[in-house]
Amino acid sequence: MCTKRVVICLSLVSMLFTSTTWAINKDYRHKLEQSGCTQVSEAQGCDINKSKAENAKAGFVNESSDTTASATSPYAGKWLALSDSGDTVANISIDKNDKVIVNGKSVHATKTDGGLQFKQGMVIYTLQGDRRVKGEDVWRDTDAGTQGKIFKK
Structure with a gap:
């Protein structure tokens, strides 16, 4: 009976201490908001020390925090x-809201x-989000087993 109480108490204490490690501090959150980055996009190269406009040029803008009409998709x-x-x-034609048209027909696109x-x-067509990375925009025909590159006009 006593060991169950100890285990429960230790579990509660460990949950209390581990939950605080997930929080981000106020300064870091402010930098993310000012730069237009998210924690995920920062890991992919978004620079939290640059402006939202500079990160937008590089293709790293958090769409939920960017409310300007001039923001475009990479x-x-x-x-x-x-x-x-x-x-x-x-x-292939893609608008600033990532609506995709392939050979004149609208298709569903997902960010992944x-x-x-x-x-x-x-x-299946795949375009790399980081426009600095070259040669990774590709297509694959799963039926014929062929593949090739995609280039921006």
Whole structure:
């Protein structure tokens, strides 16, 4: 009976101490808000010591904290998916709200793992969110087993 009480008390005390380690301090939270970064985007390269505009240029803006109409997605623009032989696989258009049109048809896109991913038929397209990273915008045809690169026009 006594050991159950000790175990319960120790569990409660450990929960009390571990919960405080998850909190961020006021200064850090202020830097995140001013820079437009989140803890996740900071880990991906967003600089909390830069302004929101500078981080937006680099493609690291926390959409929930950025209320300006001029903010655009790092994916916005016209893209071209090419085969290894240089043939056009798809013409892709993405607006500033990440609405994707592939070959004239609207498709559903999801943000995943620091990138934007969408599918049309058996082809999966993936665009890297960090525009400084080159060569990682790719498409894969899961049916034919082919793949290639995607380039911004």
